[in-house]
Amino acid sequence: MTSVEPSEHSLQLPLPWQESIWQRFDQYLEQGRLPHGLMLCGPRGIGVERLAKALAQRLMCGAEMSKYACGTCKACQLMMAGNHPDISFLEPQEEGKGILIDEVRDLISRLSKTAQQGGWKVVLISPAEAMNDNASNALLKSLEEPQDKTLLILVAHRPSLVSATIRSRCQIEHLPVPDQHTAEQWLQEVTEEREAVAQSLHLAGGKPLLALEYMQGGSIETRKHFEQLVDDVRLGDLSPMSAAQQCQKLNSDEMLDWFMHYLHRLVSGELQNKPNPALFSFADRLRDARGWVLSSSNINPQLLWEGLFMDWSKVFRQSR
Numbered sequence: 001m002t003s004v005e006p007s008e009h010s011l012q013l014p015l016p017w018q019e020s021i022w023q024r025f026d027q028y029l030e031q032g033r034l035p036h037g038l039m040l041c042g043p044r045g046i047g048v049e050r051l052a053k054a055l056a057q058r059l060m061c062g063a064e065m066s067k068y069a070c071g072t073c074k075a076c077q078l079m080m081a082g083n084h085p086d087i088s089f090l091e092p093q094e095e096g097k098g099i100l101i102d103e104v105r106d107l108i109s110r111l112s113k114t115a116q117q118g119g120w121k122v123v124l125i126s127p128a129e130a131m132n133d134n135a136s137n138a139l140l141k142s143l144e145e146p147q148d149k150t151l152l153i154l155v156a157h158r159p160s161l162v163s164a165t166i167r168s169r170c171q172i173e174h175l176p177v178p179d180q181h182t183a184e185q186w187l188q189e190v191t192e193e194r195e196a197v198a199q200s201l202h203l204a205g206g207k208p209l210l211a212l213e214y215m216q217g218g219s220i221e222t223r224k225h226f227e228q229l230v231d232d233v234r235l236g237d238l239s240p241m242s243a244a245q246q247c248q249k250l251n252s253d254e255m256l257d258w259f260m261h262y263l264h265r266l267v268s269g270e271l272q273n274k275p276n277p278a279l280f281s282f283a284d285r286l287r288d289a290r291g292w293v294l295s296s297s298n299i300n301p302q303l304l305w306e307g308l309f310m311d312w313s314k315v316f317r318q319s320r
């Protein structure tokens, strides 16, 4: 299998299911209608960030009439080396952590300077929901006083967690989740595999980049292990505390997603015929935990998972 994990600075192309939105960007550019703030929304694993990068790189590229960043001009060379002064990426320092006010301020001060290469200035923030209130407020100023040839691209996997004022200042684009056929075809092309594609795509809830991650990173095993823990606690074979101990080193945000999928399958009858009403309140509990994990930078994973598994075991104790 060839690895297609792009390096941080490699040039990106839109994915096959993003062609129509890419054409729309084309029109905006031609007609000079590109907004100052653009929020690209969609779940993790469908390539929202890739599209954001492809657009940012295309704007910076110096080639005339090119539909994508050309890869050969001076600007593209600078980008590929990670040295272009007029393009900035802002993301949490560590996965699952927040984007801080000082980082946003730093970004704005860079934006207020004239573009060093004389073209566009582009800033990409991903994910936008990682900004806390202070960081969002700091960012608002640059959205309220936009400068010419400056584009702020926000990637949002959970747009409802982004401050309403920020959302109202941006043009919002919802990115599509590809249909199964398109997703499978793309996965087969990039991985040169056929067998594992359907299973990985199913486990990834139809999100092709997430399925690719499973196929390449071995996290399919981690996920199966996690689902086993959930099963064991459900059946009373494992204590919530021991299950939580085994979750310490895993990514909480990702596990909450897996848990949500597991719950969805359970409710929709794949694993059980009669959905227990307490499952629905537990889904709310998971959603709260997710918001909490995203908005706080110092969560104790042991406590978080002990609490969740404790409530999870109660769901089934009540019904027995």
Ligand SMILES: [Zn+2]
Pocket (backbone or CB within 6 Å): 061, 062, 063, 069, 070, 071, 072, 073, 074, 075, 076
């Ligand atoms: Zn170029």
